[in-house]
Amino acid sequence: MFGRELMYIFTHKSISLTGTGLLLGILLFETFSTSRAWCNSLCPSGGALSLIGTKRLWHIKMNKERCIYCSRCNDACPYYIDPMKLATEEDFDWTKCDNCGLCRDVCPKGAISYVIGRRK
Numbered sequence: 001m002f003g004r005e006l007m008y009i010f011t012h013k014s015i016s017l018t019g020t021g022l023l024l025g026i027l028l029f030e031t032f033s034t035s036r037a038w039c040n041s042l043c044p045s046g047g048a049l050s051l052i053g054t055k056r057l058w059h060i061k062m063n064k065e066r067c068i069y070c071s072r073c074n075d076a077c078p079y080y081i082d083p084m085k086l087a088t089e090e091d092f093d094w095t096k097c098d099n100c101g102l103c104r105d106v107c108p109k110g111a112i113s114y115v116i117g118r119r120k
């Protein structure tokens with residue numbers, strides 16, 4: 001949408017009120033709601049990718065034996081999914097996890113790793 005607005009400015013020497021209004025609306029929504037609310041909840045592309053993501057074969061996994069429950073992984077997750085839920089495998093929202101690996105990177109015990117295969 002931003003690119004389209006830029007093109008509109010160059011080609012028509014004006015702005016589209018609808019497009020600019022939508023962009024501002026999204027910015028306000030992102031500012032005053034939870035982080036990445038648009039990507040997580042409303043964007044059609046994000047929704048489709050999330051659904052595909054639930055079936056991915058390359059995903060993160062936690063080794064419960066190594067976890068010391070320090071919650072650094074929870075703090076690092078940009079989507080607030082709480083990767084510690086992987087320890088109990090309850091309520092972990094696979095539709096929001098994008099495999100970024102930040103939880104894995106901060107874990108002091110190497111308890112989170114990538115694995116290949118279907119989730120159990």
Ligand code: SF4
Nearest residue numbers: 077097098100101103
């Ligand atoms: S891989 Fe990224 S998105 Fe998924 S739980 Fe870890 S930090 Fe969150």
Ligand code: SF4
Nearest residue numbers: 067068070071073107
């Ligand atoms: S960062 Fe590692 S050790 Fe700490 S709670 Fe998360 S998985 Fe467990």
